[in-house]
Amino acid sequence: MGVILEVNNITKKYSGLTAVNDMSFEIHRGEFVGLIGPNGAGKTTLFNLISGMVKPSSGTIRFDGRDITGMKMNKIVNLGIARTFQLVRSFKFMNLLDNVGVSCLSPRGKRLAKEYGIDEYASTILAATGLVDKARLPPIILPHGDLRKLQIAKALGTNPQMLLLDEPFSGLSHEEQKGITDLINKMHDDGVTVFMTGHVLRELMHLVPRVIAMVQGKYVIEGPPEEVANNKIILEAYLGRGATFA
Amino acid sequence: MLDKFGEKFAGVPAYLRDWIKTFRGKITIICLILLSALPFANPGPYIMGIFYTFMIYTIFAASWDFLAGFVGQVSFGHAIFLGVSGYVVAYTLRYIAFIPIWWGWDNGILVPVIGIPINWVTALLLGAIIAVLFGMIVGVPALRLKGPYLALGTLAMSLILYQLFLMGQLGIWWEGTFGTELFGTDGLGQVPPISTNPLIQYFMIFLIMCVSILILTHLVKSNLGTVLKSIRDDETGATASGINTTKYKILAFMISGFFAGIAGGLYALRFSGVNPALFQPLYSFYAIIIAAVGGIASISGAALGAFIFVFLGEILRLLGDIPGLEGFGGFVEPIFIFSIFLILIIRFAEHGIMKPALERLQDMWDLVLGR
Numbered sequence: 001m002g003v004i005l006e007v008n009n010i011t012k013k014y015s016g017l018t019a020v021n022d023m024s025f026e027i028h029r030g031e032f033v034g035l036i037g038p039n040g041a042g043k044t045t046l047f048n049l050i051s052g053m054v055k056p057s058s059g060t061i062r063f064d065g066r067d068i069t070g071m072k073m074n075k076i077v078n079l080g081i082a083r084t085f086q087l088v089r090s091f092k093f094m095n096l097l098d099n100v101g102v103s104c105l106s107p108r109g110k111r112l113a114k115e116y117g118i119d120e121y122a123s124t125i126l127a128a129t130g131l132v133d134k135a136r137l138p139p140i141i142l143p144h145g146d147l148r149k150l151q152i153a154k155a156l157g158t159n160p161q162m163l164l165l166d167e168p169f170s171g172l173s174h175e176e177q178k179g180i181t182d183l184i185n186k187m188h189d190d191g192v193t194v195f196m197t198g199h200v201l202r203e204l205m206h207l208v209p210r211v212i213a214m215v216q217g218k219y220v221i222e223g224p225p226e227e228v229a230n231n232k233i234i235l236e237a238y239l240g241r242g243a244t245f246a
Numbered sequence: 247m248l249d250k251f252g253e254k255f256a257g258v259p260a261y262l263r264d265w266i267k268t269f270r271g272k273i274t275i276i277c278l279i280l281l282s283a284l285p286f287a288n289p290g291p292y293i294m295g296i297f298y299t300f301m302i303y304t305i306f307a308a309s310w311d312f313l314a315g316f317v318g319q320v321s322f323g324h325a326i327f328l329g330v331s332g333y334v335v336a337y338t339l340r341y342i343a344f345i346p347i348w349w350g351w352d353n354g355i356l357v358p359v360i361g362i363p364i365n366w367v368t369a370l371l372l373g374a375i376i377a378v379l380f381g382m383i384v385g386v387p388a389l390r391l392k393g394p395y396l397a398l399g400t401l402a403m404s405l406i407l408y409q410l411f412l413m414g415q416l417g418i419w420w421e422g423t424f425g426t427e428l429f430g431t432d433g434l435g436q437v438p439p440i441s442t443n444p445l446i447q448y449f450m451i452f453l454i455m456c457v458s459i460l461i462l463t464h465l466v467k468s469n470l471g472t473v474l475k476s477i478r479d480d481e482t483g484a485t486a487s488g489i490n491t492t493k494y495k496i497l498a499f500m501i502s503g504f505f506a507g508i509a510g511g512l513y514a515l516r517f518s519g520v521n522p523a524l525f526q527p528l529y530s531f532y533a534i535i536i537a538a539v540g541g542i543a544s545i546s547g548a549a550l551g552a553f554i555f556v557f558l559g560e561i562l563r564l565l566g567d568i569p570g571l572e573g574f575g576g577f578v579e580p581i582f583i584f585s586i587f588l589i590l591i592i593r594f595a596e597h598g599i600m601k602p603a604l605e606r607l608q609d610m611w612d613l614v615l616g617r
Contacts, residue, residue: 051486053482053486072485073485073486074485074486074488074489074490074491077485077486077487077488078488082486082488083486085486089480089482089483090479090480090483091475091476091479091480091483091484092479092480093475093478093479093543094472094475094476094479098472098475098476101469101472102472102473102476102484102487102489103487103488105469105472105473105489106487106488106489107488107490108488109487109488118469154483154487157487158487158488
């Protein structure tokens with residue numbers, strides 16, 4: 001159970017605004033960790049930093065023993081970190097099979113997919129995410145819940161060691177949330193490290209054994225959900241002074 | 247290893263059989279047969295010339311569409327490849343006998359021992375290869391530009407070369423080396439054609455057009471095409487899927503440049519010369535108009551677009567020649583009409599007319615057959 005992700009004093013400044021302020025934490029291989037914080041806390045920025053979408057102003061990130069600070073996003077993906085986005089994105093003019101196929105055609109994905117054939121491998125992923133009967137259709141016809149599943153399918157195409165899921169539950173109905181939860185649990189059982197942010201706290205808190213909490217770019221506390229939820233700073237940040245979490 | 251090669255092509259006959267059964271396949275075969283039959287009808291050099299131009303523009307527009315419609319890189323300076331390849335072909339055919347590739351010693355002097363003889367084929371390939379290099383030269387700075395800025399940047403690059411080749415001054419400075427002939431408003435003339443036999447000339451150009459379209463279509467339908475289209479649809483998403491978009495964009499510029507270079511070289515061979523005008527934005531716009539008319543994400547649409555473009559151009563020219571209409575000559579100026587045509591296409595058929603036209607044709611055909 002070694003350390004797979006090591007974030008050291010990571011800071012991101014945007015002229016005048018410090019989005020992420022001197023954060024440090026560790027995630028172990030195979031863990032299932034949540035990231036919470038109120039709106040604007042810097043969760044997505046942190047994910048952007050880890051996945052390589054933006055370069056940190058200072059600090060280092062190590063993944064699987066390698067220093068990945070400032071590395072290009074596609075290189076980081078090929079080392080084994082895949083992410084989904086808060087605002088769903090897809091390749092609008094291609095069908096679902098090709099959407100997942102693109103990830104399977106990345107250098108990392110191809111290594112595994114070539115053994116089975118790119119289309120067959122992509123089909124298997126679509127089957128695992130419950131989208132295989134829509135494989136030849138474009139993303140435009142998908143309901144929101146399926147689009148979120150597609151995001152996860154596309155991430156799986158790169159054969160990741162670690163998944164960064166940015167608000168995978170937002171905008172979903174109860175049934176759709178259950179579907180995503182089952183999917184994420186399945187992946188975690190297969191050995192994928194999952195690092196997840198969420199705003200739908202009820203689902204998140206019952207899902208993850210450990211939670212890291214941040215407020216206004218700063219690390220506040222980490223630990224089991226009940227502990228973190230009852231932390232004074234967190235409660236104030238979410239609910240104002242004098243509130244409690246039931 | 248040879249049977250692996252055979253494996254790859256094992257699916258081809260079945261694929262062809264299925265393709266011919268489709269309406270699209272049948273129409274294409276009919277057009278190809280008609281095109282092949284043309285030279286035997288003895289239409290004369292003028293009409294043959296029109297068809298040469300049609301075929302050359304098809305390749306040119308297809309190369310542009312590969313880059314714009316499938317990778318999302320809209321270039322407004324595609325004429326740069328026409329000009330570069332055209333000049334390379336013209337120059338090598340006139341002044342160079344062969345390209346040395348291996349040297350040896352002869353009485354203490356280093357002399358070329360093996361060389362590639364220059365004929366229209368090797369000159370054309372050389373022109374296309376130099377155009378590929380320009381694909382890289384244009385592609386690398388273009389990486390940083392998107393949308394309208396990419397269009398402006400490519401436009402600027404073609405204009406720079408236009409001015410460069412226009413300046414006879416450069417030729418005089420380079421007196422003594424190859425410069426003198428290369429630059430200046432006169433351009434390079436007296437380029438020998440592919441063949442003095444019009445049948446050979448026609449079928450060579452026809453063959454090159456078919457092979458180019460086939461290769462581009464195959465590329466677009468392959469895994470490479472899927473990756474390129476992902477860059478078009480969502481570049482950040484493609485990067486997040488592990489794709490090195492930089493590498494693929496440069497590759498796309500090189501492939502596009504290759505075929506645009508083929509078109510440029512054929513242009514030099516067909517018109518027996520080149521001049522700086524070939525670098526003008528006008529030719530870049532031709533590619534855009536033809537591809538837009540034919541269908542932005544359709545390689546074969548370039549053929550339909552080029553056909554309409556060339557023949558509409560001829561009809562307009564003839565209209566301008568009608569006595570009594572001279573006063574209106576300005577209004578039937580081809581580029582004016584084409585621009586209006588392009589505006590109409592963008593307004594009413596923004597994905598080009600190839601697909602809707604094929605569908606209408608198929609409906610009519612079904613009607614005739616009583617389905």
